Amino acid sequence: MSTTTHLKPPPTYYEILNLSPTTISQHENASQLVKRAYRQALLSHHPDKKSATTTTSTTFTIDQISTAYAILSNPTSRASYDKLPPTTTSTTNPLPSQFQTGIETIDLDDLEYDDTKTEWYRSCRCGNPRGYRFREEDLEDSVDLGELMVGCVDCSLWLRVQFAVVEGEEDG
Numbered sequence: 001m002s003t004t005t006h007l008k009p010p011p012t013y014y015e016i017l018n019l020s021p022t023t024i025s026q027h028e029n030a031s032q033l034v035k036r037a038y039r040q041a042l043l044s045h046h047p048d049k050k051s052a053t054t055t056t057s058t059t060f061t062i063d064q065i066s067t068a069y070a071i072l073s074n075p076t077s078r079a080s081y082d083k084l085p086p087t088t089t090s091t092t093n094p095l096p097s098q099f100q101t102g103i104e105t106i107d108l109d110d111l112e113y114d115d116t117k118t119e120w121y122r123s124c125r126c127g128n129p130r131g132y133r134f135r136e137e138d139l140e141d142s143v144d145l146g147e148l149m150v151g152c153v154d155c156s157l158w159l160r161v162q163f164a165v166v167e168g169e170e171d172g
Contacts, residue, residue: 013068013081016060017041021082024072031073038069070103076145103149108139108163126155139163 014020017037027033045060071077111120111132124131131152142148148161 011058011060011064013071016064016068017072019072024078030075034069034073038065038073041065041068066103074145074147103158103160105160105162108161111161120161122159124152124155124157126152126157128152128154131155131157132159134161 017034018041019034019037024030024033041060042062042065045062045065071081106122108120111122113120119133119135121130122132123129131154132150133153134148134150138148138150143165146162146164148163150159150161152158
């Protein structure tokens with residue numbers, strides 16, 4: 001004899017940040033809306049910040065919240081996520097492999113550049129002085145997004161490098 005247990009499906013990224021696709025698509029500054037929702041989710045689910053009178057039984061981890069933010073804050077990733085079948089949830093979604101927890105966002109101008117190796121680099125919290133490294137070709141592949149995700153060569157941390165191509169500064 002087998003018994004069937006109906007498990008509650010894992011939450012979607014929208015549920016984790018307490019947003020809806022409609023709310024984001026109709027908001028004139030979607031990135032600010034997602035950022036506010038992310039911060040609110042971090043505060044409301046942080047063990048030290050939770051109110052004793054909170055009756056919410058669902059608690060999300062920082063990993064879930066960070067991954068939801070990484071996907072929903074990027075218009076391209078959000079569009080890909082929205083195209084997934086409804087049965088695909090945040091825990092079975094293939095997109096998070098691109099976005100790991102421990103993401104730090106930085107501007108390209110804040111990185112060091114090594115002329116001899118023709119690469120940008122930055123130290124990582126794991127101790128590697130050149131944990132994050134990438135070249136001009138990597139930026140060119142991501143020019144449409146205006147950002148590049150770079151994983152540390154020694155650990156699971158990631159760096160989101162934001163940049164803009166300024167007309168007239170390109171080599172020609």
